[in-house]
Amino acid sequence: MSNRRAIVLYMHVHQPFRIRHYTIFDAGRNHDYFNAPGGSRENNADIVRKVANKSYLPTNERLMRMIQHNPDFKLSLSITGTVLEQFEAYAPEVLKSFQDLVATGRVEIVGETYHHSLAFFYNRDEFEMQVQMHRDIVQRLFGVNTTSFRNTELSYNNDLAYWADKAGYKAILSEGWDPVLGWRSPNFLYRPAHSENIKLLTKNYKLSDDIAFRFSNRQWSEFPLTVDKFIDWTKNSWDQPLVNLFMDYETFGEHQWEDSGIFDFLEHLPKAWLATPEHTFMTVSEAASTFEPADTVDCPQTVTWADTERDLTAWLGNKMQQGAITSLYGLAQPLLQSNDLTLIEDWRKLQTSDHFYYMCTKYFTDGDVHAYFSPYESPYEAYIAFMNAYHDLKYRLTEKGIAV
Amino acid sequence: MKVLMLGWELPPHHTGGMGIVCYQMCKQLARSGADIEFVLPYTADFSHIDFMKINPALPDDVEEIIGSYVGGSTYDSQYFEYVLSDGSTRGAAMSEHQSNYADYVSRLVRYSDYDVIHAHDWLTFRAALAAKQASGCPLFVHIHSTEFDRSGGGSGNPLVREIEYIGLQLADKIFAVSQATKETIVREYGVNPDKIEVVHNAMEFEAHELYEDTSDNTFRYLEQMQHAGYGVVVSAGRLTIQKGLTHLLAAFRFVVDVHPKSLLLIVGPGEQYYELIEYAASLGLSGNVIFTGHLNGTGKQWRDAFRVGNLFVMPSVSEPFGITPFEALAHGTPALISKQTGSSEILRNVLKVDYWDANEMANQIVSVLQNHDLEQTLAENGHEELISQTWQRSATTMMRHYHHHVERRRAPQRELAYV
Numbered sequence: 001m002s003n004r005r006a007i008v009l010y011m012h013v014h015q016p017f018r019i020r021h022y023t024i025f026d027a028g029r030n031h032d033y034f035n036a037p038g039g040s041r042e043n044n045a046d047i048v049r050k051v052a053n054k055s056y057l058p059t060n061e062r063l064m065r066m067i068q069h070n071p072d073f074k075l076s077l078s079i080t081g082t083v084l085e086q087f088e089a090y091a092p093e094v095l096k097s098f099q100d101l102v103a104t105g106r107v108e109i110v111g112e113t114y115h116h117s118l119a120f121f122y123n124r125d126e127f128e129m130q131v132q133m134h135r136d137i138v139q140r141l142f143g144v145n146t147t148s149f150r151n152t153e154l155s156y157n158n159d160l161a162y163w164a165d166k167a168g169y170k171a172i173l174s175e176g177w178d179p180v181l182g183w184r185s186p187n188f189l190y191r192p193a194h195s196e197n198i199k200l201l202t203k204n205y206k207l208s209d210d211i212a213f214r215f216s217n218r219q220w221s222e223f224p225l226t227v228d229k230f231i232d233w234t235k236n237s238w239d240q241p242l243v244n245l246f247m248d249y250e251t252f253g254e255h256q257w258e259d260s261g262i263f264d265f266l267e268h269l270p271k272a273w274l275a276t277p278e279h280t281f282m283t284v285s286e287a288a289s290t291f292e293p294a295d296t297v298d299c300p301q302t303v304t305w306a307d308t309e310r311d312l313t314a315w316l317g318n319k320m321q322q323g324a325i326t327s328l329y330g331l332a333q334p335l336l337q338s339n340d341l342t343l344i345e346d347w348r349k350l351q352t353s354d355h356f357y358y359m360c361t362k363y364f365t366d367g368d369v370h371a372y373f374s375p376y377e378s379p380y381e382a383y384i385a386f387m388n389a390y391h392d393l394k395y396r397l398t399e400k401g402i403a404v
Numbered sequence: 405m406k407v408l409m410l411g412w413e414l415p416p417h418h419t420g421g422m423g424i425v426c427y428q429m430c431k432q433l434a435r436s437g438a439d440i441e442f443v444l445p446y447t448a449d450f451s452h453i454d455f456m457k458i459n460p461a462l463p464d465d466v467e468e469i470i471g472s473y474v475g476g477s478t479y480d481s482q483y484f485e486y487v488l489s490d491g492s493t494r495g496a497a498m499s500e501h502q503s504n505y506a507d508y509v510s511r512l513v514r515y516s517d518y519d520v521i522h523a524h525d526w527l528t529f530r531a532a533l534a535a536k537q538a539s540g541c542p543l544f545v546h547i548h549s550t551e552f553d554r555s556g557g558g559s560g561n562p563l564v565r566e567i568e569y570i571g572l573q574l575a576d577k578i579f580a581v582s583q584a585t586k587e588t589i590v591r592e593y594g595v596n597p598d599k600i601e602v603v604h605n606a607m608e609f610e611a612h613e614l615y616e617d618t619s620d621n622t623f624r625y626l627e628q629m630q631h632a633g634y635g636v637v638v639s640a641g642r643l644t645i646q647k648g649l650t651h652l653l654a655a656f657r658f659v660v661d662v663h664p665k666s667l668l669l670i671v672g673p674g675e676q677y678y679e680l681i682e683y684a685a686s687l688g689l690s691g692n693v694i695f696t697g698h699l700n701g702t703g704k705q706w707r708d709a710f711r712v713g714n715l716f717v718m719p720s721v722s723e724p725f726g727i728t729p730f731e732a733l734a735h736g737t738p739a740l741i742s743k744q745t746g747s748s749e750i751l752r753n754v755l756k757v758d759y760w761d762a763n764e765m766a767n768q769i770v771s772v773l774q775n776h777d778l779e780q781t782l783a784e785n786g787h788e789e790l791i792s793q794t795w796q797r798s799a800t801t802m803m804r805h806y807h808h809h810v811e812r813r814r815a816p817q818r819e820l821a822y823v
Contacts, residue, residue, distance in 0.1 A: 023763065023764070023767035024662050024663075024766070024767050024770045024771065024774075025658070025662070025763060025766075025767065318781050318785075319777040319780050319781045319784075320775075320777045320778055320781045322777070323775065323776075323777030323778075324777070361753070361781060361785050364752060364753065364785070377756070378752070378755075378756070380753075380755055380778065380781075380782060381755075381768075383771075383775070383777075383778055383781075384767065384768060384771040384778070387771060387774070387775050387778070388767070388771070391774075
């Protein structure tokens, strides 16, 4: 079986609780930060239902067919707590379709923070609490335990790997970024520096982004991308065991629209890949226990899967973002002391990284992709709504007699 | 390309933004190969301008025209004083002076050859039409603002509208300073949209204007209050209905309610001056609003007003373009502008609000005053964006239209053959 090769298809499912147009006049009066009126751009229920129709429902239907028609097809999903909560509330049929997929036994759920937060970099206790909350909701809704881990936006460094190793995970995911891998290929399993048991799987960003970003780009020299062409490209690394295709789940139907042919591409991929006898699909944990690490990877700096910089600057690059996040984590002590679960949960929902992403001003002058994902007219308005909610959190604390 | 440019003012002797815009526009057009002769309605020292020829429109017997460009609040309330060859002086009202300006220009085109005539706003249109008639040159009219804008979205002075209407109809091509202005011209004056080209203004600053000014600020009191934790909001311009200051005052009432340590500095003269003072008082804001009256638009006090602010606000009801936010950004002060301004079509790193939405305006002002990070990010990114603005693109567009019309005039037969 020395020539055995596996595609590890891993998809990330997430929606934040977007903050409504929350003004300074709401602060101290209304505490419903996430409750935008229907029809407005920040209405979470509307967005989840829209994405359900464009992406979640049609994609899950196809994934189910792919599982039924191809005995060797498997995949891994990470689904945040914030999106699971919204499925339960606004689109239970979507939740059901994910539960059906997991019930086949061929879909692994990857662990992460419940709130899709950057807590690992600001408050380790809070981070661990959110990971536990995610384990709990995955156990409650899917009846499974998570054995592999990914941190928000695929952020990764040695410390995270060390933590995940100690926490008992078999595998951890990161971007296969050249400055980190050096001469190494992302198509092997690795051992993170300073770890004992855990294995590292790195994203093949070239092949992944061909699907996730370039698929419908008519200016791309390889347009249109066909399954045959794609399989052909994987043959360049015929002697390497893994093809790690990591991407946002919403690639299918939301980032790349149905009329681009993205669903047909997805559905035809397994059959074409499995036509070669040595080829198979594996989940993240399965790949980690099947192959031997090729080398150790040392990554003292933090890498993510975002932008050309592959760092945290999309979330923490400007003064507004830095000010907002440090202010928020600065409330940890008094908040936890309040024992008010509603208040604490609001604080956690504000930790979701998307809020900081909306404040990103990188490339804003040129009007760029960041704007596509934002419900706000500008990064500045995103910041204003966020800070007003932050002021209200403080108001609620002082109301309870807690000094802030 | 010989261009007869008809304008009403040039800095430093100017009352509004149009003078600055004309100056910068001509500078870039000259670089792009235009040979410009600029006619002005008054005499003044322009020895610092070497990229074009400047002609004061002197009637016979008049040696010098002194414009009341500093005191007047609007162009149509301006007043001119003629100094005659015998040393005596007499006043001239706007209408008389406008027709003298037109006579001068129609004499001028009889003695010199021009390729095109380029006229700025209604004040020059009578002259422009006379010049077109006398010379047959293609006429370009440049709309910086219409009577519709100046009357705050009303009908305004019917005589002015009539002059605008005729100028727009008889022009060969119209340049509008924003998409919004183009739409106004189509809607309010019934002009075919194909005849109008949007030519956005830019605001280019000399390098020395962009360096941080470390001199003591004129507004010592405001600085002192900032040290005591106050936030300072600044607005500058003519105090007329078009500029929307009543809306800013209404919003500022809400600002002070939630952030009592707030001050508003209102710079400029205008017919709403007393009305605004009274209105501020009636809102209980006497202690929070400061009026400076007129400040020289190129002077240190004017610059210091921008420098001292934590935020600059342009709350205009209807503003074809609006260059004051550019000045604020040049001085490192972030800007909040109404969505009803032409500059909101191009500026991205500023806050934007509907002028009538006092609550939202207050929300954004408070956020800047309470969050230093927001103030700083807006200021830095806005400054960077400002530096990247140039006149080059707009000048290229104007030159292209000049050439097109000149060629068309030279080869009328060929054009007919195509019809």
